[in-house]
Amino acid sequence: MAEKETEISRLGEFGLIDRLTADLPKTNASTIRAVGDDAAVLRYPDTDILVTTDLLLEGVHFDFTYMQPKLLGYKAAIVNFSDIYAMNGTPRQITVSLGISKRFTVEHIDQLYEGIRAACEVYGVDIVGGDTSASRQGLVISITCIGDVARDRAVTRSGAKDTDLICVTGDLGAAYMGLQLLEREKAASAGRPDFVPDFAGKEYLVERQLHPQARRDIVEALAKEGITPTAMMDISDGLSSELLHICKASQCGCRIYEERIPIDYQTAIMAEELNMNLVTAALNGGEDYEQLFTVPLTDHDRVAAIPGVRIIGYITKPDLGAAMVTRDGTEIPMQAQGWNAFTEPEK
Amino acid sequence: MAEKETEISRLGEFGLIDRLTADLPKTNASTIRAVGDDAAVLRYPDTDILVTTDLLLEGVHFDFTYMQPKLLGYKAAIVNFSDIYAMNGTPRQITVSLGISKRFTVEHIDQLYEGIRAACEVYGVDIVGGDTSASRQGLVISITCIGDVARDRAVTRSGAKDTDLICVTGDLGAAYMGLQLLEREKAASAGRPDFVPDFAGKEYLVERQLHPQARRDIVEALAKEGITPTAMMDISDGLSSELLHICKASQCGCRIYEERIPIDYQTAIMAEELNMNLVTAALNGGEDYEQLFTVPLTDHDRVAAIPGVRIIGYITKPDLGAAMVTRDGTEIPMQAQGWNAFTEPEK
Numbered sequence: 001m002a003e004k005e006t007e008i009s010r011l012g013e014f015g016l017i018d019r020l021t022a023d024l025p026k027t028n029a030s031t032i033r034a035v036g037d038d039a040a041v042l043r044y045p046d047t048d049i050l051v052t053t054d055l056l057l058e059g060v061h062f063d064f065t066y067m068q069p070k071l072l073g074y075k076a077a078i079v080n081f082s083d084i085y086a087m088n089g090t091p092r093q094i095t096v097s098l099g100i101s102k103r104f105t106v107e108h109i110d111q112l113y114e115g116i117r118a119a120c121e122v123y124g125v126d127i128v129g130g131d132t133s134a135s136r137q138g139l140v141i142s143i144t145c146i147g148d149v150a151r152d153r154a155v156t157r158s159g160a161k162d163t164d165l166i167c168v169t170g171d172l173g174a175a176y177m178g179l180q181l182l183e184r185e186k187a188a189s190a191g192r193p194d195f196v197p198d199f200a201g202k203e204y205l206v207e208r209q210l211h212p213q214a215r216r217d218i219v220e221a222l223a224k225e226g227i228t229p230t231a232m233m234d235i236s237d238g239l240s241s242e243l244l245h246i247c248k249a250s251q252c253g254c255r256i257y258e259e260r261i262p263i264d265y266q267t268a269i270m271a272e273e274l275n276m277n278l279v280t281a282a283l284n285g286g287e288d289y290e291q292l293f294t295v296p297l298t299d300h301d302r303v304a305a306i307p308g309v310r311i312i313g314y315i316t317k318p319d320l321g322a323a324m325v326t327r328d329g330t331e332i333p334m335q336a337q338g339w340n341a342f343t344e345p346e347k
Numbered sequence: 348m349a350e351k352e353t354e355i356s357r358l359g360e361f362g363l364i365d366r367l368t369a370d371l372p373k374t375n376a377s378t379i380r381a382v383g384d385d386a387a388v389l390r391y392p393d394t395d396i397l398v399t400t401d402l403l404l405e406g407v408h409f410d411f412t413y414m415q416p417k418l419l420g421y422k423a424a425i426v427n428f429s430d431i432y433a434m435n436g437t438p439r440q441i442t443v444s445l446g447i448s449k450r451f452t453v454e455h456i457d458q459l460y461e462g463i464r465a466a467c468e469v470y471g472v473d474i475v476g477g478d479t480s481a482s483r484q485g486l487v488i489s490i491t492c493i494g495d496v497a498r499d500r501a502v503t504r505s506g507a508k509d510t511d512l513i514c515v516t517g518d519l520g521a522a523y524m525g526l527q528l529l530e531r532e533k534a535a536s537a538g539r540p541d542f543v544p545d546f547a548g549k550e551y552l553v554e555r556q557l558h559p560q561a562r563r564d565i566v567e568a569l570a571k572e573g574i575t576p577t578a579m580m581d582i583s584d585g586l587s588s589e590l591l592h593i594c595k596a597s598q599c600g601c602r603i604y605e606e607r608i609p610i611d612y613q614t615a616i617m618a619e620e621l622n623m624n625l626v627t628a629a630l631n632g633g634e635d636y637e638q639l640f641t642v643p644l645t646d647h648d649r650v651a652a653i654p655g656v657r658i659i660g661y662i663t664k665p666d667l668g669a670a671m672v673t674r675d676g677t678e679i680p681m682q683a684q685g686w687n688a689f690t691e692p693e694k
Contacts, residue, residue, distance in 0.1 A: 045392050048379060051475065052387070055489055057481075057487065060480060084386055089386070095491060133402055133407060134404075136407060144491040154384075233385050
């Protein structure tokens with residue numbers, strides 16, 4: 001612990017909570033009472049309410065070797081906002097639970113919370129509660145987000161229909177490639193305190209991994225165009241995995257075109273450098289936090305006009321299954337090779 | 348791992364979630380869509396909404412040496428329900444996030460979830476979402492509970508007023524004494540596989556620690572009597588700590604009478620056996636999940652008539668501070684000696 005750093009035990013649980021939650025802004029009319037009671041009080045008389053939650057564990061979901069606490073806080077918040085946008089909603093409140101081991105100082109947690117607050121400010125969300133505790137090992141972050149959506153306008157995974165267009169926002173695989181790059185530099189730095197990681201020409205990949213954003217703009221653009229997706233979900237585990245979720249929930253099949261999958265040139269260069277299959281990375285790399293959605297064929301022109309949206313294929317009848325059509329016209333059945341944390345060895 | 352037990356990696360994250368959330372009942376009209384999308388969809392047009400969350404970490408909040416997974420699941424759920432009742436509300440939905448290390452099998456998690464489901468059935472709550480992940484060490488349980496309360500009828504910690512009566516439900520200190528007993532038997536059993544713990548005559552203490560209930564009955568009884576508490580909170584960290592929270596939030600002082608603090612005879616016997624101060628245990632022992640509330644003096648007769656409620660003192664002006672009046676009439680300033688997990692050594 002460096003000089004001027006403070007042990008958390010000096011503040012205690014309530015002191016730490018008071019410090020972290022001092023002067024929390026209140027942005028949303030639906031926030032009636034926030035931190036400081038057994039529960040927060042919210043009011044949503046006219047809309048439906050969305051609730052989502054994400055658990056992030058040190059050593060599984062993040063690594064402080066290259067993740068600064070402030071960026072981690074930001075990311076922990078936006079992964080939840082992304083889920084609310086994926087329902088066609090707007091995030092309004094979060095609760096933040098932290099489990100903190102002795103390794104962390106008050107200043108570390110200040111920075112983490114600063115990142116959470118920054119994300120909340122950018123996306124207009126109120127912090128309304130949480131729980132704070134010691135942990136025996138590592139940092140635990142559990143955030144629950146509450147949002148709203150006009151009544152009966154929530155977009156689920158189960159509404160995709162035969163001939164619907166399949167759309168994705170942004171580009172895919174960059175966050176995964178960023179992770180590979182960070183892991184490579186981490187390995188290279190082992191035992192070399194003077195090591196300076198080299199991210200030149202790959203800043204976008206690092207940014208996508210360490211400082212992702214949630215696609216609020218897409219929900220707003222769809223609303224502006226008067227388009228309600230038939231199905232939508234965010235891409236956190238990889239395009240293949242998410243598409244299969246939609247096919248299963250909507251009882252349909254799909255075809256996507258390899259050549260239509262949006263990939264940034266930095267992602268392509270990195271895949272080449274690492275000798276990895278680029279399309280596999282774009283299909284199965286997680287943490288892009290882009291939105292995947294389907295719209296009726298009749299919305300083609302309007303959806304095609306939205307900047308940053310790419311039509312990558314279409315929904316089929318269920319018996320056709322889910323497949324990718326390669327550049328040479330071959331159909332390859334899609335498989336969910338999404339990351340299975342349960343197969344990782346316990347450390 | 349015993350025969351017939353299943354490694355979680357065999358199911359993977361989605362397989363495990365499907366298994367745990369199969370055939371979830373839907374009890375509440377406010378539950379529009381539950382598990383299976385990026386977020387749950389709820390609808391509360393006429394009431395205020397309450398949100399609370401609790402994080403439970405292995406080695407900090409529970410110990411599998413004496414806590415069975417099913418009871419742990421039950422307890423993890425009811426500690427959240429208790430927070431909703433403490434706001435004068437009714438719990439309606441929970442999300443359940445689990446971080447699971449390699450040590451656990453599918454069967455362990457089945458039992459844990461069975462306990463959560465059992466608590467939900469008893470208290471009429473729907474499971475609407477969650478997150479499931481591997482953890483590097485131990486079990487992490489993060490539950491968020493959503494409830495409702497008639498508009499503007501939430502009871503916070505900040506409404507207590509001079510001359511209000513201070514009331515508690517049930518009895519205090521038993522869960523803490525149960526923990527001492529379980530820890531004593533755990534220590535005695537070390538290295539003795541044939542050891543049989545002796546809980547004779549102390550079953551109530553063990554029950555209070557391992558299988559606590561939330562005081563739904565009190566919220567219902569208060570409503571039936573037409574009493575709205577001026578302040579309320581549940582006793583999870585100990586009576587002293589909670590009373591000081593109410594005094595701080597309500598800007599008041601208080602007097603409670605030592606002789607009025609409700610204590611079960613098993614708690615008293617155990618304190619004697621362990622040579623501990625009984626009143627200290629009742630004031631500072633946590634995890635009772637009883638309700639502490641204040642009512643106007645004019646409600647005296649009606650509140651006194653509710654079974655299981657004890658009037659233990661009264662609210663004062665702030666300059667009188669918070670104190671306990673002992674049996675011999677001495678005033679002892681109250682201190683929050685509630686458990687500070689942050690001072691525990693990291694193991």
